[in-house]
Amino acid sequence: MVWIRLTNRRVIALKSLIHIIAGLWLVQTFYAAISDQLAGDPVEILLHFTGIGALNLLLLSLSLTPLAKWQRQGSWIALRRLTGLWSFTYALCHFLVFILFELQLEWQLVASEIIQRPYITVGFSALLILTALAITSISVLRRRMGRSWQKLHNTVYIAVLLIMLHFTWSLKTLELQILIYAIITGTLLWFRRNKLAGFLIKK
């Protein structure tokens, strides 16, 4: 069953839609936070919004390959880079909100929290991976890196696992939401079980 035939024009339309939704949502939530229009603590709301947004976008980008295979349309893959880059953008905002507004540039606290708190160390590691993937997503670098590019970009699976660990660890108790995310993550990794097995053995 093919949902839609992804012509070049439609790919461009979908890309624009993702840019508009991800971009506008981010901007308007920050605007609401800065102008004190969010109920409660704007810092916590932004931390959750950017963190969960980064995870949603990463899961979306990881679901595009299985989708392309299922739909037998390689064009879906064309959306992978921009969803991945938006995921990185949200993750970077998440980190910046933490540093700028949660810890408010108390550098001693920033350093000790990243080093001493396991769930923050884990989240920070995931951000480092996403940063490396974002930088090397530039076409010139991709071509130059040749085979090692794919190797590097396979670490996205490590990143998603680290993010799930970071998310779970940050909660005070077990919540339904985290179980749903665990099931989605598990399913997406299951689609790639063969690749992952090879990847793990090579390491």
Next chain:
Amino acid sequence: MRIKIKKPSDLTDNDVTDESIYKNRRQVLRSLGYVGASALLAPHAKAFNWFSDDDEPAFKRRPLTYQSDKNDPQTITPEDKATSYNNFYEFGTDKSDPVENAQSFNVNPWTLKVDGLVNKPFSIDFDNLFTRFPLQERIYRLRCVEAWSMVIPWIGFPLAQLIKQADPQGSAKYVAFQTLRDPKQMPGQRNRFVGGGIDYPYVEGLRLDEAMHDLTLLTVGLYGKSLPPQNGAPVRLVVPWKYGFKSIKSIVRISLVEQQPPTTWNTLAPHEYGFYANVNPTVDHPRWSQASERRITTGGLLARNRIATQMFNGYEEVASLYAGMDLRRLY
């Protein structure tokens, strides 16, 4: 924001934002010509609540008569923040869940039982909660274990008055508190995923001398009116020198007991939450620092609101209760 201490429990920060001024801020913005932007953005202001309607809360709060707290000019947290940002897992684990899920919570009739090792056990019904003892306002800092804090004008009476009426027996050493268990009204008690997997009812406890301290307030209102459900209607505890989770909400039973009673968060994660749970900047939560906190008042995202956490949340007059105790071990 620098805070100077006048009396152990009194902050002297003079830039109190009057509530009426705070509530007028949107009008001020509008008059500056922001009408277009705010009209455009208003439907999205609650980014996470696309599926919730914006109806006025259905819960009716009654105005209270009380002696007001005049000598405590702290910057008070705006009422809409204190009543929309709550931890009350009986109504869901997200901070915005209680205000959304609790508006139809029925608190009348209500029975608060006082029993256990007392000579005169008694019960208080809903109306009695507001009339049995003279009500007074207390502006207290509330320090959450999650490292944020608010300043809230509570209305209530010292718990000591209630305990004295019950005439405790000599063997009573602790006071145990219990929240209502009513899965029909509390979605978190119906479904363990909504309620964070806590074993309900929520229970808390204090040592008898802590319970008898004048700062310990049995609370029936805030901001001039009776409590809304998300803040623990109709009656809750407020112990300002301890982390917020000690201040148990919607209480149905207060028992005097001989042994230290079990308490919910301590049972759930004993290495993270102690029985005493005194605010202590030198003892970190295993997952985050307790040395400082973010004070939630006005100002939105750009407010520089990180301040140093004070021992006993600044209520140093309670220090004598813990003389000779190792508070690093008994956290």
